[in-house]
Amino acid sequence: MAEGLLGAILVHQTRKVLLAGRIVEVEAYLGTGDPAAHSSAGVTARTAVIFGPPGHAYVYRIYGLHRCLNVVAEPESRPGCVLIRALEPLLGTPVMDSNRPAAKRVRDLANGPAKLTQALAIGMEFNGADLLKGPLTIRMPDVAPQHRIAARRRIGISSARELELRFLIADSPYASRQ
DNA sequence: TTCACGATTAGCT
DNA sequence: GCTAATCGTGAAG
Numbered sequence A: 001m002a003e004g005l006l007g008a009i010l011v012h013q014t015r016k017v018l019l020a021g022r023i024v025e026v027e028a029y030l031g032t033g034d035p036a037a038h039s040s041a042g043v044t045a046r047t048a049v050i051f052g053p054p055g056h057a058y059v060y061r062i063y064g065l066h067r068c069l070n071v072v073a074e075p076e077s078r079p080g081c082v083l084i085r086a087l088e089p090l091l092g093t094p095v096m097d098s099n100r101p102a103a104k105r106v107r108d109l110a111n112g113p114a115k116l117t118q119a120l121a122i123g124m125e126f127n128g129a130d131l132l133k134g135p136l137t138i139r140m141p142d143v144a145p146q147h148r149i150a151a152r153r154r155i156g157i158s159s160a161r162e163l164e165l166r167f168l169i170a171d172s173p174y175a176s177r178q
Numbered sequence B: 001t002t003c004a005c006g007a008t009t010a011g012c013t
Numbered sequence C: 001g002c003t004a005a006t007c008g009t010g011a012a013g
Helices: A094-098 A112-119
Strands: A009-013 A020-028 A057-062 A066-072 A081-091 A136-139 A147-154 A168-169
Touching: A009 A081, A009 A112, A057 A168, A066 A112, A081 A094, A081 A112, A094 A147
Parallel strands: none
Antiparallel strands: A009 A020, A009 A136, A020 A081, A020 A168, A057 A066, A066 A081, A147 A168
């Protein structure tokens, strides 16, 4: 399910430019029976959108200064989402570069969950937004993507870290880690 | 109301 | 490899 997003194109039409990147790394959060998921404690003000209809964005702030982008995966009233961890920049890379002064190489522009939100200028205003329409959308590839998918253990969490719920396009130089 | 902590990143040693 | 930056959220009092 989550691995189906690999190879999809994330597009952000801003007022001035078109920013786009190919999804090369994702991480799944089940919501039920997954203590690492934000939604495991039930519906709260923050996690309400995870219980909403699928295909919507769940944006949250982490460590007070970074943002991460998720896609709601499960039908309404059921929790479950997919964290977008890394993008391969496709369009508007000069703008992404100016959005991320710390990045020294193209591959550093969006090879991390907080990096890609910064590169594509994705803010909290997209929390709950519909990703099938609007300025921020996800486009599925027209043809079946030809790439090898690798499963890895999840990153940056303290519970249920042994689950292999992180998926990435094997050998992509734009993934955050191998 | 108060308090501890996190699905991270960047910079320095 | 280690750590500061920085604040919303959720649980406890």
